[in-house]
Amino acid sequence: MDKLVIEGGNPLSGTIRIHGAKNAALPILAASLLAEGVHSLHNVPKLLDIETMLNILERLGCRCAHEEETVTIDTSPLGTSHVPEDLMRQMRSSIFLMGPLLSRFGEVTIYQPGGCAIGERKIDLHLQGLKQLGAEIEESNGRISCRAARLTGNEVHLDYPSVGATENIMMAAAMAEGTTTISGAAREPEIQDLQNFLNQMGAQIIGAGTDTITIQGVKKLYPCSYEVIPDRIVAGTVMIAAAATRGNVTLTHTNAGHLTSLIHVLRRAGVQITVCNDIINISCMGRPRAVERIVTSPYPSFPTDLQSQVMVLLSLADGFSVIKETVFEGRFKHVEEMARMGADISIDLNRAFIRGVQRLYGATVEATDLRAGAALVIAGLAAHGTTVVEQAHHIDRGYDGIEKLFQKLGARISRKVPVPGPLDLAN
Secondary structure, eight states: OOEEEEEOOOOOEEEEEOOBOHHHHHHHHHHGGGSOSEEEEESOOOOHHHHHHHHHHHHTTOEEEEETTEEEEEOTTOOOOBOOHHHHTTOGGGGGGHHHHHHHHSEEEEEOOOOOOSSOOOOHHHHHHHHHTTOEEEEETTEEEEEOSSOBOOEEEOSSOOHHHHHHHHHHHTTSBSEEEEESOOOOHHHHHHHHHHHHTTOEEEOBTBSEEEEEOOSOOOOOEEEOOBOHHHHHHHHHHHHHTTOEEEEESOOGGGGHHHHHHHHHTTOEEEEETTEEEEEOOSOOBOOSOEEBOSTTSBOGGGHHHHHHHHHTSBSEEEEEOOSOTTTTTHHHHHHTTTOEEEEETTEEEEEOOSOOBOOEEEOOSHHHHHHHHHHHHHSBSEEEEEOGGGGGGTSTTHHHHHHTTTOEEEEEOOOOOHHHHHO
């Protein structure tokens, strides 16, 4: 497996453009199946998860091309609603295909999805929502079959603001008969982006960004051209890395409104941040201050996807900080790896107690999931000495060449690809 080698201790400096949002692009790619014809999607990053989704679409019969940051999808040849089990197990976001395929074919067969091992992420809310729209669902040995001769609008309440369930129900309801109201909906910017894409196709949806979304079903949707929003988690990762290395970095093609909770935390830590239109500048000339308490929670609160990264910054801060993780119980796997680098962090159930140290030291560590891997890269950039981050393929799921991104800001980071041995070549 690939590994990243980092010579740390150098402040990041320069200007970087933030690529498109993976978590917005994936449901949009799935939603393209709702309209027969050729879609053109722009600002789509080349990530492992994106390529997996395109592979699934091709296995279903679509014709796909990904050149530069533009994806072209011809959904006309789509010929099956049976999603391959081997590809579903590679990525949790494949669950987004349920709603569109059920709407277009009247049936869909999927399997329990895979993805990062960061805790239990049930799909109950997805299935309950589809049932309320009239779907009949059968589950057996990890295989899930859904059928509905005609989806019908209904009032759907989510007991938890699940992003995936909200998006799946939106897609399924876009061409259902009548009106669907989702209460308790997730409010993430990626949901607003999906609403905008569906409306560009001819859907009638309002309310995304609030906890109540209303979908008036239409009879037909049409292919379109659309640009995906910038990735707020990638932007946040770069901002934290700039602060942790005591650098000065400017981000372009961003949306500061999507990063309000992070900006608030960084300013509490003494980081200087200025915002002008789609440009954010981050500067941290001295040691950051501890932040007494951070609690992860669904948007607009502090995102769980930035928890591990901000923990690196706080591990170098002056004082004692506490982070409470309320979204995923498996989101502290990076802590043991950071301890190898000299961090002073203790865990009690879903709380992390961080006593800031003067410096971190390079070590060989392992990325256990996407965001933990990004955190270890930040730790390596800030540490004294050489850090090797193994299992870099996890990081590739959400960052379009993370080593190239940080190289543009002056980081000494490179990717090492293992050379096949005689046994590998023989196979």
